Amino acid sequence: MALALLGAPLFAKQAAPFTPPASAPKLIVVISVDQFSADLFDEYRKTFTGGFARLQQGGVFPSGYQSHAATETCPGHSTILTGFRPEHTGIIANSWTDLSVARDDKVVYCAEDETVPGSRHDADYTVSDKHLLVPTLGERMKAANPAIRVVSVAGKDRAAVMMGGHTVDELWWWNGKAFVSYAGRVTPAVVVRANAATAANVAAPQAALDVPEVCKAHDRAVPLGAGKTVGAGHFERAAGSASGFRASPAFDGAIVALAAGLVQDMKLGQGATTDIIDVGASATDYIGHTYGTEGAEMCIQLQQLDATLGSFFKVLDSTGVDYEVVLTADHGGNDIPEREIDAGLPAAQRAKVMLAPMIAGKDIAAKLGIAKPVLFGDIPNGDVYIARDLTPAQHKAVEAAAIAYYKAAPQVAEVFTQAQILATPSPKGPPEKWSLIERARASYKTGRSGELIVFLKPRVTPIPDPTKGFVATHGSPYDYDRRVPILFWRKGMTGFEHTGSVETVDIAPTLAHQIALPLTAPKMDGRCLDLNASGAPCR
Template identity: 25%
Template sequence: MKAKLFPVVMIPLMVLVFSAWAVAGTVNEKPKLVLQITIDQMRGDFPMRYKDRLGEGGFRYLMEKGTHYINAHFQHADTETPIGHAALFTGTYPAYNGIVAGNWFDMDKGRIIYNCEDDRYPMIGKEPAKGKGRAPTNLLSSTIGDELVISNNGQSRIFSVSIKDRGAILPGGHTGKAFWYSKSDGSFVSSTYYYKEYPGWVKQWNAKKFADKYKDASWELLHDVSTYVFGKDDDRPFEVDMFGLGTTFPHPVKGDSKYFYASLIATPFGDELTADFAKTLIKAEKLGQGKHTDFMAISFSVTDYIGHVFGPSSLEAEDNVLRVDRLLADLFRFIDDQVGLDQTLIIVSADHGMCEAPEYMQSLGFEVGRLTSETIVKGTIKDGLKARLGVHGDVIRLFEYPYVYLNEEEIKKTKYSIAEIETAVAEEIIKIPGIIGAVTRTDLLKGSFAPTPVNMTILNNFHLKRSGHIHVIADQFWYFYYEMETTTKIAAIHCSPWTYDTYVPLFFAGYGIPARRISRPVTPYDIAATIATCLEIKPPSGSVGNPLVEVLKGK
């Protein structure tokens, strides 16, 4: 039998990978706890923008004591919250993990479904209701937490907490326990996928009604307004008065409002509640106290809501970053007391970045505007189809960002193929001011598209059974309207493949991680592969990331 020889070019790579793998176990073996924090909508430049104003122990700890990657970008086109959270923990694209949008049209069910929807698993203590069940069953890939559980037959424990259900469910994976905030009563809730009934400590925390302490509270500036970059711009016309919070400081939280519990998500108080619940969980479940590594995921959602309501370059967003900095410092002190920072592998990143409000960009001289979903399927496009092909607009089923879904049954009644209708619709859409791209499903399947960086992100976003027939891309700094918890239109949005939306911070700290700043391009998909190497387990099933050698060399 002939010996098989590796090509010479492979040898340096193999030495590097195996050396990194071997090094991972040299500092106190494996960490007792992996703490992966996601700060929803924390664009990559925000911590550096306000660096001189940061306190000790939060972002400054991550920058000065950890490894800071300053050039981390996602490589998928639709930079929404569920997509980013799924990518961070599966280490892969929407094309592989299946979370292609916030919502998508299910061909079999004939309706739009939510990314974490599963009616088989109603909320604990609630009657089943259509569209209200929650579970990670739409996630097609394993997460890094799942792989940890698989590696030791369930002896590691995985937990996930967020204000948003999707911010907790997707990071928790298939084997974790997830909790999220109820905007109706201020409690943290879960579904029957995870428990038949709530653990005692959850019941106790909810019974104390911690959210009620914020009734008639006021969100005020941490410092004198003159010290803020955006101190002179507290009231701009594009800012939104959501939940009665107003558009200028101080922002009153009205305790007698029917929106009281919901309003907390658009103030720093929402993150404070999340942190308190997470710390209670860590103590009650004794995470990091056993023989096997435990995993805790926390997603802080408030930065996202504030960015949407006031814009990312606003006084509110600036004050919030400073408050998140304090929140992290307090959390890290808690972790040091409970587990030890040297025994905890800490990862901090974000699910996406953020675009500026279009009106703000207009004030700087950019010719941009706002688009609505209706723009994509409005009468002019249907009129164009009729003029070109003689077909009625019924061939367009709906637009659910970022996809146009066609009605294949109606297309069969015409003399045209699905591919021909796709092309015609895409060519009509591209005529709309503010739209720069419309790539068809057929072109993606055949590979018959220009392999530009943006088009490759569209391919990474494409899943055969979930994506629509046409992926629509708005031009830079243009805005697609969409609705949040209310029908109020909002100030700013993300969801594009442009760098302001793909750019996120990426920090590794604790567990002997070296202090260094890395400028080479990396992706958040690399996180899961790096954790896997540190824990000496296999990466998630669809992983496309690479272990970050700068982190591993520090062991």
């Protein structure tokens, strides 16, 4: 893929080939567990005996932050290996509205090329890195020394693209049927084997999984209405159910197995320099959306992922390569309101349909006598867009009416205008102390973000009807969605736990420091963390 975007270089190239010092790890392994909140890590960390247990012997940062407000998969993954917040990566949501695009579908997916004829943001799109505006660590490494290999594997295309970046040797994601990559790429034998194994897994029925003792307290069905319940299915699925496979521990098993195979077949870390592989373990997110975060399914998933990661690390051990691992998440998640209320969270509720911009816009347009749609967007990420084909007077009236509409809604916490957000400096200091508008600022990109940002109150789930699809989600500016663990491990590393807050944008500069990679422009938002002491800034 190209090293340039919109005709300008992404970053300054190194003057001469870079060679990491002898003290540097030979392989960097970056793992993102989609929707793995710090709350889940805190809840289960003492029960782990496999990969998570090993990682806890290294540098533990239990209060890492996806510090911005846009706590979705694409923005979160864009921070992990770029060192930039979404206001600079340009990835402000999984999808955003762009009323200027030529096609009828005005929603743009974060990892698509919307200029390809016939594409839609939710179907038949061409996966692309074009919307990522900054380089990843792997890109910087490869620009410094072309011999460095950059590999990215994930269950979602947006995770693989946002961690891998614009210049990769191998980039693979699961498209619902198989692991695929960009058109025209040669499929390695290890991917062929992985696809055959995955297809066989999907084709076979899955009996309900056993419930470990640690999970039995979570094992109860919760009614959601219309005869639908969650919380006691234990991943039983019919033969051929790709969606059931995706929302099960087996999905992460397939993703990690492919990553392990690429490490072995490509002999990553066995060359003259340092290689990097990014792994997006996506099952936890699908399980959170399908079953919630506090049921038996999530508990089973984390126990099995612990074992899967343990097996992965044993494969890495067998190569004899000196490798360093960092594990984090793209965002956290919120449980289903029905279970949260029983757990003593009376504020938990489902959002009213009237908050959807299209529905709110119809009410506003009728009152203003405007015979066309006036509002667009999506409440989970907060972006509300105003129609472009209005007169200045109409635009002003619609904006004022929308602000009044949302501020009057009992489930809405805040409404910010573009002018208010842009007048707010980019936030500094501990992310847990940032105001809501500062969190919005950290994920606001003019030209992509909405004219209004609407935040729901804490524990208001933006899924009005849980009987028709997903039951739980994320995307809020609150700490249950922002706070994630960050774990570093390398053989021989002195273990420590740093309880203060850090950010996921600190990961890339920290890894760059580990391999002594000079960081040229653009300057990252994150800071280097000292892994030889207690997480203080690197000296």
